[in-house]
């Protein structure tokens with residue numbers, strides 16, 4: 001009988017030849033499956049929306065490295081005349097810095113926003129990526145945000161949601177064919193910077209009504225809102241999930257970074273930023289545990305993933321997959337993958353072979 005380290009090496013060698021983790025695990029009689037809603041994945045790690053999913057060349061690198069798929073950088077939607085009420089979120093970053101959490105994990109601070117391109121420009125990119133996804137059988141999930149009312153009385157600009165959903169579904173069907181197109185809604189942490197995500201009832205309305213608008217715009221779409229991390233406590237986080245489920249969401253991403261005042265450890269300088277790291281992972285794991293008690297809605301986990309152990313933790317809590325960004329930004333596609341999956345101490349495969357999953 002080969003020991004765990006020999007099996008790990010054999011799996012890794014096989015992976016070098018055919019970069020399909022699922023297929024290799026099957027060959028070693030390890031019966032695990034990963035998915036995003038009904039879409040099967042070859043690997044449980046997706047690249048989360050951000051700078052790594054804004055260009056075809058980077059997305060090719062993600063596929064070559066062996067990741068399970070990508071969620072594209074979120075785009076600001078428009079109506080058919082090009083009006084985009086959320087265009088203030090097309091904001092170029094004027095500040096960027098790396099900080100470290102108490103475990104020594106890197107966290108990227110910046111003050112940018114969603115994709116800078118207008119919808120027309122973005123669609124040229126998206127179509128190329130969907131074509132690549134089809135050629136390589138590599139899942140590509142778009143993410144977007146359209147008008148959000150600022151009060152309970154303000155009407156939705158439905159045309160923005162309708163037009164953007166339709167045009168994205170049309171483009172994405174290059175990859176999806178007849179399957180329903182999976183789309184994330186990015187309720188972005190910088191909504192707080194815009195003083196938008198501050199009223200609980202208004203936020204609940206977004207989660208309840210936005211999925212409905214998307215589904216009314218196309219019969220061939222599955223919608224997955226990304227949960228905001230707000231300051232109103234765990235019960236409110238669950239209320240947002242319930243609202244999304246009641247609004248017809250097909251799944252939920254738990255959860256985006258939290259917006260906070262940060263004090264730099266070395267200089268004492270303070271600034272507002274979206275934050276992540278270990279703190280984010282711990283609060284997100286708590287939310288996933290709680291969410292599992294109230295709903296069986298599919299969950300995609302994100303936040304503070306820096307090792308195979310973190311991936312196993314998220315999957316064991318009931319997530320279908322794990323979306324990673326910061327660690328891959330810091331280490332690069334290949335190196336991060338190698339470490340997350342094949343690290344001989346706490347890589348995903350090593351922990352599976354030790355029976356840590358399930």
Ligand SMILES: Cc1cc2nc3c(=O)[nH]c(=O)nc-3n(C[C@H](O)[C@H](O)[C@H](O)COP(=O)(O)O)c2cc1C
Nearest residue numbers: 048049050073074186276302303304305324325326
């Ligand atoms: C630079 C940067 C850009 C991001 N852009 C988006 C975005 O456009 N849409 C979105 O849903 N999340 C965005 N995020 C959040 C990430 O997708 C991810 O969920 C979050 O950073 C937590 O995962 P991580 O700790 O592995 O980075 C961004 C995060 C960073 C750091």
